[in-house]
Amino acid sequence: METLSIDNVKDFLTKMNEVAASNKDYLIELDSKMGDGDLGLTMAAVFAALDDFASSYEDEDIGGLLMKGGMAMAKAAPSTMGTLMATGFMRGGKAVKGSTGLGVSEIAAFWKAFVEGIMDRGKSKPGEKTIIDALYPAAESFEASAAAGEALPVASAKAKTAAEHGRDSTVGIVAQHGRAAYYQEKSKEIQDPGATMGAILVGTFVDFITEL
Amino acid sequence: METLSIDNVKDFLTKMNEVAASNKDYLIELDSKMGDGDLGLTMAAVFAALDDFASSYEDEDIGGLLMKGGMAMAKAAPSTMGTLMATGFMRGGKAVKGSTGLGVSEIAAFWKAFVEGIMDRGKSKPGEKTIIDALYPAAESFEASAAAGEALPVASAKAKTAAEHGRDSTVGIVAQHGRAAYYQEKSKEIQDPGATMGAILVGTFVDFITEL
Amino acid sequence: MKKFLNKPEKFVDEMIEGIMAAHSDKLKYVNDDLRCVCTATGREGKVGIATGGGSGHLPLFLGYVGDGMLDGCSVGGVFQSPSAEQMFEVTKEIDRGAGVLYIYGNYGGDIMNFDMAAEMADMEDIKVLQVVAGEDVASSKKGEEHKRRGVAGIFFVYKIAGACADDLKSLEEVKRVADKVCANVRTMGVALSPCIVPEVGKPSFQIEDGEMEIGMGIHGEPGIEKGPLKPADEVVETMLNAILVDLPYERGAEVAVLMNGLGATPKEELYVMYRKVAEILKAKGISVFHVYAGEFATSMEMAGASISLLKLDDELKKYLSRPAYTPFFEQVQL
Amino acid sequence: MKKFLNKPEKFVDEMIEGIMAAHSDKLKYVNDDLRCVCTATGREGKVGIATGGGSGHLPLFLGYVGDGMLDGCSVGGVFQSPSAEQMFEVTKEIDRGAGVLYIYGNYGGDIMNFDMAAEMADMEDIKVLQVVAGEDVASSKKGEEHKRRGVAGIFFVYKIAGACADDLKSLEEVKRVADKVCANVRTMGVALSPCIVPEVGKPSFQIEDGEMEIGMGIHGEPGIEKGPLKPADEVVETMLNAILVDLPYERGAEVAVLMNGLGATPKEELYVMYRKVAEILKAKGISVFHVYAGEFATSMEMAGASISLLKLDDELKKYLSRPAYTPFFEQVQL
Numbered sequence A, B: 001m002e003t004l005s006i007d008n009v010k011d012f013l014t015k016m017n018e019v020a021a022s023n024k025d026y027l028i029e030l031d032s033k034m035g036d037g038d039l040g041l042t043m044a045a046v047f048a049a050l051d052d053f054a055s056s057y058e059d060e061d062i063g064g065l066l067m068k069g070g071m072a073m074a075k076a077a078p079s080t081m082g083t084l085m086a087t088g089f090m091r092g093g094k095a096v097k098g099s100t101g102l103g104v105s106e107i108a109a110f111w112k113a114f115v116e117g118i119m120d121r122g123k124s125k126p127g128e129k130t131i132i133d134a135l136y137p138a139a140e141s142f143e144a145s146a147a148a149g150e151a152l153p154v155a156s157a158k159a160k161t162a163a164e165h166g167r168d169s170t171v172g173i174v175a176q177h178g179r180a181a182y183y184q185e186k187s188k189e190i191q192d193p194g195a196t197m198g199a200i201l202v203g204t205f206v207d208f209i210t211e212l
Numbered sequence C, D: 001m002k003k004f005l006n007k008p009e010k011f012v013d014e015m016i017e018g019i020m021a022a023h024s025d026k027l028k029y030v031n032d033d034l035r036c037v038c039t040a041t042g043r044e045g046k047v048g049i050a051t052g053g054g055s056g057h058l059p060l061f062l063g064y065v066g067d068g069m070l071d072g073c074s075v076g077g078v079f080q081s082p083s084a085e086q087m088f089e090v091t092k093e094i095d096r097g098a099g100v101l102y103i104y105g106n107y108g109g110d111i112m113n114f115d116m117a118a119e120m121a122d123m124e125d126i127k128v129l130q131v132v133a134g135e136d137v138a139s140s141k142k143g144e145e146h147k148r149r150g151v152a153g154i155f156f157v158y159k160i161a162g163a164c165a166d167d168l169k170s171l172e173e174v175k176r177v178a179d180k181v182c183a184n185v186r187t188m189g190v191a192l193s194p195c196i197v198p199e200v201g202k203p204s205f206q207i208e209d210g211e212m213e214i215g216m217g218i219h220g221e222p223g224i225e226k227g228p229l230k231p232a233d234e235v236v237e238t239m240l241n242a243i244l245v246d247l248p249y250e251r252g253a254e255v256a257v258l259m260n261g262l263g264a265t266p267k268e269e270l271y272v273m274y275r276k277v278a279e280i281l282k283a284k285g286i287s288v289f290h291v292y293a294g295e296f297a298t299s300m301e302m303a304g305a306s307i308s309l310l311k312l313d314d315e316l317k318k319y320l321s322r323p324a325y326t327p328f329f330e331q332v333q334l
Ligand SMILES: Nc1ncnc2c1ncn2[C@@H]1O[C@H](COP(=O)(O)OP(=O)(O)O)[C@@H](O)[C@H]1O
Pocket: A031, A035, A036, A037, A038, A039, A042, A079, A080, A081, A082, A084, A118, A121, A122, A123, A124, A129, A130, A131, A132, A177, A178, A179, A192, A193, A194, A195, D108
């Protein structure tokens, strides 16, 4: 399978909704260490809103689905990650506006715009102990695969590994954004909750593709 | 000696100034128990102002001297007793306005108006643990002596005793005015500083007369 | 004691110097006495209104000297009465031939000194009348209103008497209106923490952890109910009900409400309280003409609040609505 | 925690309900969302000005919505940003065809959400420009002004941009003037005690007995000088000098001064501090056009103060002088 149809995308969003829900407590616990502990709740809320929106989406423009879906997510939860996720889908969707099927290059474009949207919104860049650290390498990897003309399954596997490495790399660096930043040195040993969520997102996407 | 001349009165005021000064620390200590401890300072200040005014007073109207002297005292110290003492002299002076010599009846009239002025100003009456408790009996005594046509020395002796009894009577009653009233029951065993000052005032006046 | 000050004994003078440095366009000293302040510009033929009292209650008392309110104020030490002499000096300064009205709170020292000042003014043929504000329902039971302490409600007396004097009404007329306000305003307070008189350096009274004292006075005078801090709605109910039965304020009445913070209590909490006040008044069929919320009569850093209700008629409404402009209080025509 | 509240989690909503109950003649909700508030009456063709931010800072942010200042505000939980969605709803409500200007403080969450709201507005063809206020000189060194936190000085941005919009100037023009204010205002704060976020129930930061922290932020962000509380004059010197060298404010300059209390600090102390401010400015040949003293940007019951200086030119002076009228701030024409 080389391209995702709009139904594939909707199915992925449904699966992502389930995954976010099942990771709720884990994320709450993680965010409680140096945040306000709401991450699990926000993620469950935004992905429920996204899935909900998708199921009622009539049009066949995948870009429009993801973009407007992002708007729906924004309404669902105010906290940082809610806004950032929403931004990612809005920008990612914009990037593939008009496409009725997503191949490797569209997928690469989607993730690229997704992570850049977050960097832009969060005034952040890789290496600052945020979700970026998981998403940026994944987007880069998809881009490289697209350039090298690799098949979707291959590209996906690489992207997942990249995201996991990125997530792990947040251990050992001091937080520079959000509440965790207040803890300075103390924040060093903790794995960034946002990056963890980023890896879950990419991972779920990739698993979905490979299971197709 | 049956009547006081204006010079006698001025000499008394000078003596009263000395007495107030020499009782400063004693009154401070007394007022510190349940007040703000300023009584010694205020009394020294107001009687200095009164003596000061008297020495520069040209006219021979004793009433005017005492009345205007009261005004001068009022400017000298704001605290309760300062205002009350000033009021006493203003009202007492008014009562003997025009007299160039004070006999028993004028002296009785002076103290009567003096204490009534304070009662009026302080909205207080005998038995409320204030200076009134010392001054009121003294004034009454002078009045009785005047009515009985007693001689000044006799009348004076009686008045002094009355003032001292009145002062002592403040031990055992609960304060109803000023800061001491906040202490309620606790104020009972303390001799009222104002009444103490009242007895000093009358005592000094009487001693002055008898020494003439 | 954690306060921004230099020497405690200079606290009041330096505060006044600061106020003067900031507002010299509106205020001036009376013959260079820091403790005697009046408006920079008087008005011929207008009744002069003077107040005075201890420091530590800003905007009381000095803060209400300005257009449409008061003409002069004598300032005492923290929680202490100014002297009769100072009140008298202010009286002479603000008298414009129409006489002077004293409006002040019902406290022994102040009464004594204002009476004295009035007597001194009388000796110089200045016509003086007095209005003593006492509306704290917690400070004395009904029937003994004359013993009640004056607290935040005096703001209404200043505002309305000030507007009346501004209309160039006679001294008797301004007094009549001021007395009417006193007769129709009631206040109840609650305290959560004490305050510190700088020269004393430690709290002169205590409120235990987790405790509140309903009815406590602004100098820490004992209240009527001491106990664990209750939810805001319950506290408001206790306070407001005591106020409502006292006048009483009945169905159909129209009132102005003053939600006053004692110092440390933030506006957020005043509005949480007002929410309940509005609910209760609505249920009782009492309509609200205007709400004032903020710090109108404080005790430095004391935590707590007071609620004042003024029952209005057309005359009081007219004067309350008038604009006023002082360095501490501004109001456009309502 | 000693506060007048009911359930901590209801604190913000009940506060807003109280504000609305008191001032429904001036304010209204945007499609029944308690957290979205705007003026009761909009004006055609006028640039809409929106702000927003966390609760616990009254009069910030909601309190400046009114005539001559702001048109709408989204309200977050205590010290938390409102959602982009709420900002967007307010934006749609106050847009009168002339576009909307966002003015808010320099905090990550707020920036993120206002950017997001702007993007949403853009998708619906509403023209939005943004001004981010950051003037706390203690929060970042010179050269890194863009990292500075927005504190009390934002009041000047609201006041002046509001007057400019009231003149029916264009969105670009209002933004230009607002940016000019940001470029010319500097603030420095000092804290004496922490505050408690109701839902947390205990102070989220500490200041030791007898200690002060100069430069601490209004959410307890670390300051630049921690140590024993010094005399007011010394504290003011440290703060004011840091402000003066930063812009810099030079001899001959004309400024407006804002003496802001953080909550528990009484006006008495603000004026003791201002006394020294006036002395220093006089010595430096800097003239003072107007002084604001009171609570303009607070942290609930936190004890402390901040000093803001705005360097004026004729344009800023003109707009600063204009009357304004909100439930929390009233000013007659200066
Ligand atoms: N400026 C930023 N840019 C990118 N990611 C950020 C930024 N700030 C915070 N994050 C991410 O958000 C995560 C916290 O999200 P969330 O719990 O929603 O924050 P909060 O509860 O403080 O609003 C962090 O772990 C981090 O990965």
